[in-house]
Amino acid sequence: MTKDSKSLQDAGEIVLQVLAKYLSESQEGEQPVLSLRSIREIADTLQLESWIRNGGLNAPQVANFLHTYLDNTIRMHHPGYIGHQVSIPHINSALAELIHGVSNNPMAIYEMGPAAAVMELVVVNWMLEKAGWGQTDSLHDATTASGAGVLTHGGSLANLTALLGARAAIAPEAWEQGNPQDLVILAPASAHYSVSRAAAIIGLGTQSIIPLPVDKREVVIPDEIPAIHKSVIENGQRVMALVANGCATSTGLYDPLAEIGAYCQSANIWLHVDSPHGAAALVSDKERHLMKGIELADSFTWDAHKMLRTSTLCTAVLFRERQAFQQVFRQKASYIFYEKEIFGIDFIEHTVECTKAGLGMKLFWVIAAEGEAGLATYVDAQFAKTRRFYEIVNQRSGFHSPIIPQSNILCFRYGTDDQMQVTIRDQLLRNGNFHISSTEIHGERFLRLSVMNPMTDEVTIGKLLDEIESIAVEIG
Ligand SMILES: *Cc1c(COP(=O)(O)O)cnc(C)c1O
Numbered sequence: 513m514t515k516d517s518k519s520l521q522d523a524g525e526i527v528l529q530v531l532a533k534y535l536s537e538s539q540e541g542e543q544p545v546l547s548l549r550s551i552r553e554i555a556d557t558l559q560l561e562s563w564i565r566n567g568g569l570n571a572p573q574v575a576n577f578l579h580t581y582l583d584n585t586i587r588m589h590h591p592g593y594i595g596h597q598v599s600i601p602h603i604n605s606a607l608a609e610l611i612h613g614v615s616n617n618p619m620a621i622y623e624m625g626p627a628a629a630v631m632e633l634v635v636v637n638w639m640l641e642k643a644g645w646g647q648t649d650s651l652h653d654a655t656t657a658s659g660a661g662v663l664t665h666g667g668s669l670a671n672l673t674a675l676l677g678a679r680a681a682i683a684p685e686a687w688e689q690g691n692p693q694d695l696v697i698l699a700p701a702s703a704h705y706s707v708s709r710a711a712a713i714i715g716l717g718t719q720s721i722i723p724l725p726v727d728k729r730e731v732v733i734p735d736e737i738p739a740i741h742k743s744v745i746e747n748g749q750r751v752m753a754l755v756a757n758g759c760a761t762s763t764g765l766y767d768p769l770a771e772i773g774a775y776c777q778s779a780n781i782w783l784h785v786d787s788p789h790g791a792a793a794l795v796s797d798k799e800r801h802l803m804k805g806i807e808l809a810d811s812f813t814w815d816a817h818k819m820l821r822t823s824t825l826c827t828a829v830l831f832r833e834r835q836a837f838q839q840v841f842r843q844k845a846s847y848i849f850y851e852k853e854i855f856g857i858d859f860i861e862h863t864v865e866c867t868k869a870g871l872g873m874k875l876f877w878v879i880a881a882e883g884e885a886g887l888a889t890y891v892d893a894q895f896a897k898t899r900r901f902y903e904i905v906n907q908r909s910g911f912h913s914p915i916i917p918q919s920n921i922l923c924f925r926y927g928t929d930d931q932m933q934v935t936i937r938d939q940l941l942r943n944g945n946f947h948i949s950s951t952e953i954h955g956e957r958f959l960r961l962s963v964m965n966p967m968t969d970e971v972t973i974g975k976l977l978d979e980i981e982s983i984a985v986e987i988g
Contacts, residue, residue: 520614523571530578531606538589539967544944545590547583554584591967592946592976597761597789597921599816600965601823604877609823612870620868622856629857632872635879636661639814639828642794644807660837661830662862663871667788667815668706669864670829671755673840674811675710677831678753678782680839681810690715696744697721698737699755702730702762704786707755716752724754729915730763730953732756734771741779751781758787758803758812762951762960764898764921766790766802773808785812788827790919792819796888799895802918810836819891819920819964821882822874837862890966894920898963901973908977910984915953923951923958926980930957932987939983946976 537543555561558580563569569577587593588600599605617625619632640646645659664670675697683692695716699707701723708718722744725736737754744751754776756767769785776783785791785806791814793799794806806812809832816826831837841862860866879887898920905913905924913924925933933950937959940946949960959980 538587594961595947602821605822608874608877620860628870631876660834670813672710695752732767753782759790764919769805773805788815920963
C-alpha cells in the first residue's frame with residue numbers, strides 16, 4: 513500500500529463518518545437548515561488563511577475541520593429546504609463524485625476516460641430516447657438519422673450551445689465572419705437570464721431578444737406568435753430562434769410546446785426549449801404530457817442536477833438532428849471531418865469546455881440505482897405533493913396562490929404587500945427552520961417553493977405556514 517493510498521483510506525473513513533452523520537442530522541431536521549454567518553466569522557472559525565499559510569490539513573485534523581465546514585453549509589437534505597431548483601443529491605451521485613475525484617478522467621477525449629465517455633454516450637442516448645429522438649451508436653456515424661447531444665457543466669452553457677446551434681443553422685458564415693445584423697430571438701420575458709446572457713455572449717446583444725406575449729401567469733400565448741413574427745419580417749429581421757420555457761424558473765409552468773412547435777415548424781424557426789428543470793416530466797408516464805411538443809423542437813436543455821438527483825453539475829444539451837449538432841462548433845462539414853478512422857468518441861469537438869469532468873458517470877450511477885421507474889416515482893411524488901401544497905396554502909386565510917402548479921414549484925403570498933413577502937423570507941432565513949425563495953410574477957413579489965426534497969411533506973408545509981403567520985404577527 514502506498515502512502516497516498518493509506519491517506520485516502522484513513523481520511524476517507526473519517527470524511528464518510530462525518531458526512532453520514534451530517535446526512536442523517538439534516539434529514540431528521542435536527543440542525544438549522546442554514547445558519548448564515550459573516551465572511552469574517554467563517555474565515556476565522558475555519559482558520560482558512562492559516563491553513564493556506566501553513567498547510568497540514570491531513571487525516572487527524574480532517575474531522576474537526578469538516579464539522580465546522582458543514583456547520584456553515586445550507587443543508588439540502590433538511591425537510592425545510594424548499595428553496596431553489598437544485599437536486600437533493602442521490603447517494604450514488606456522491607459516490608460517483610468521489611470516484612471521479614480519485615480517477616480524474618477528463619473524458620472529453622475518448623482515450624482520457626473511455627468508460628466515462630461511454631457512460632456519457634449512454635445517458636445522452638437515454639435522454640434522446642425520452643424525447644422521442646432516437647439513439648445513436650456513435651456521434652460520428654452519420655448514416656442513420658437521429659438526435660445527438662452532449663453533457664455540459666450547467667444549463668447556462670447548454671443554452672449558449674443550443675443558441676450557437678441555431679445561429680449555425682441560419683447563418684453558417686457567422687462562425688468566421690461574425691454575426692449578420694438582422695438576427696433576433698423570440699422569448700418570453702420570463703425566460704431564464706442565461707438566455708439573454710447567451711445572446712450577449714454570442715454578440716447579438718440582449719436587445720436582439722423580442723419578448724413574446726404572455727398571459728397573466730407569464731405563459732406564452734401561441735396565437736400571438738404569428739403577428740410578432742410578421743412584424744419581425746416587416747422590420748427586415750430574421751428569427752434565429754424561439755426560446756420557450758419547459759418549465760419557467762419563476763412559476764414552474766410550461767409554455768404550450770405543441771402549439772409553439774407546430775408554428776415554428778411551419779415557419780421554419782429554430783425552437784429551443786429551455787427545460788433544465790421540467791424536462792424531467794419526460795421520465796414519467798403521468799407527467800410527460802407537460803412536455804408534449806418536445807418532438808417538434810430543434811434543441812432542448814436538461815439538467816440532471818435539478819430533477820434527476822445528481823449533484824451539481826450535470827446538464828445535457830440535446831439536438832433533434834445530429835447534423836445540426838455537429839455544426840455548432842465547426843462550420844466545415846463535420847461528416848467529412850470524421851471520415852477518417854477514429855476510435856471511440858471525442859466529445860471535445862462539441863462543447864464550450866475543453867477539459868470536462870465525467871458528468872455522465874453521476875447520472876448513470878443514479879439511474880443504475882433507481883432504475884427509470886425509481887426516477888419516475890420521484891418526479892411523480894414531487895409534482896403531486898406540490899399540487900397538494902397548493903390546496904393547503906389556499907385553504908389558510910391570509911395566504912393565496914393564484915397559480916395551479918404544473919410541476920414542483922409553488923408561488924404564493926401572505927397578504928398582498930410586496931415588501932411583506934421579502935420581510936417574511938428574511939425572517940424565515942434568520943430563524944433557520946426553512947429555506948424558501950422568492951420571485952416576481954408580472955412585477956409582484958411572491959414567496960416561492962421548489963419542492964425538490966423527498967423529505968418535505970404536508971407536516972413541513974403546515975409548520976412553514978404557522979411560522980409565516982407568527983412572523984406576520986411579530987412585524988405587525
Ligand atoms: C436552472 C435553469 C437554467 C440554468 O441552468 P444552470 O444549470 O443553473 O446553469 C436555465 N433555464 C431554466 C428554465 C432553468 O430552470
